[in-house]
Amino acid sequence: MAAVDTSLQQRATGAAAELAAAHRAEQPLKLYGGWFCPFVQRAWMVLVEKSIPHQYIEINPYQKAPEFLALNPRGLVPTLAVPMDSEGKELKPLYESTVVCEYLDEAFPDVTKFGPRLLPDDVYERARCRLWIDHVGSRIVPAFYRFIQHTPGKPYSIADVRGEFHTHLKTFAREMDSGGPWFLGERFSLVDVMLAPWAKRLFLIDYYKPGGVGIPAVGERGEDEQVWARWEKWFGAIVERKSVKDTWSEEDQYIEAYKRYAEDTTQSQVGQATRQGKGLP
Numbered sequence: 001m002a003a004v005d006t007s008l009q010q011r012a013t014g015a016a017a018e019l020a021a022a023h024r025a026e027q028p029l030k031l032y033g034g035w036f037c038p039f040v041q042r043a044w045m046v047l048v049e050k051s052i053p054h055q056y057i058e059i060n061p062y063q064k065a066p067e068f069l070a071l072n073p074r075g076l077v078p079t080l081a082v083p084m085d086s087e088g089k090e091l092k093p094l095y096e097s098t099v100v101c102e103y104l105d106e107a108f109p110d111v112t113k114f115g116p117r118l119l120p121d122d123v124y125e126r127a128r129c130r131l132w133i134d135h136v137g138s139r140i141v142p143a144f145y146r147f148i149q150h151t152p153g154k155p156y157s158i159a160d161v162r163g164e165f166h167t168h169l170k171t172f173a174r175e176m177d178s179g180g181p182w183f184l185g186e187r188f189s190l191v192d193v194m195l196a197p198w199a200k201r202l203f204l205i206d207y208y209k210p211g212g213v214g215i216p217a218v219g220e221r222g223e224d225e226q227v228w229a230r231w232e233k234w235f236g237a238i239v240e241r242k243s244v245k246d247t248w249s250e251e252d253q254y255i256e257a258y259k260r261y262a263e264d265t266t267q268s269q270v271g272q273a274t275r276q277g278k279g280l281p
């Protein structure tokens, strides 16, 4: 097997390094993360959005330490260690970024201490949010990896993957409420959190792939002028969101870390699944 991606820069840099340093001290709630990982960024954003006391522990998930596998047999970050008592003597694990984010929102419900809930109270609206979170996870994110891992030898063209990616973005943007930049209009929610890390990483497609993300220019979008304008409103707001910027390392570190994806040589579980046409882990 080719070398596993263990040569990554070992620590966060830039703003994310400051955040990690501010949360180095022992706390009952622990997030095991990797600075480069978009799934981790989701959970990290929720901790920041809600100012939840926590300890951040940087690990390299490609080196499967037995203590890590004991917490998460899937061997993936984010992994959360949740205290079962007030002193944090007994810890139970949680993993899968969507599960972790919903848990954090529900476990810290006090709006006066932790700010607005990240899913609506209305049952239908909450289900609608989960529907579009599913669209992010089952359509947009896999298409992002097919796009960035596209190499000239593939049986499909880069235009095909770009088209597929655009279709999923437009379907998402058409569902966005008006009156504000976020998916729910003025209200920031978990739907925004779920897509934010890949929005922030779109510059990597511009950097590595011929023709880049390739969203058509204003005036050249035909019947899609409005939907792309709505996408850009959301995109402009999310990349500037404080929780996104606070959990972001220096840009050149991502360029380095994603080179293996761009060359389609990564041995990460996500990368291998994409290469084999399987569902993401």
Ligand SMILES: N[C@@H](CCC(=O)N[C@@H](CS)C(=O)NCC(=O)O)C(=O)O
Binding pocket: 034, 036, 037, 038, 039, 040, 061, 062, 075, 076, 077, 078, 095, 096, 097, 098, 267, 268, 269, 270, 280, 281
């Ligand atoms: N479905 C998982 C995916 C997490 C994931 O793939 N994390 C990557 C880092 S970005 C990982 O831990 N990879 C280790 C490996 O591929 O062996 C989630 O949503 O949390």
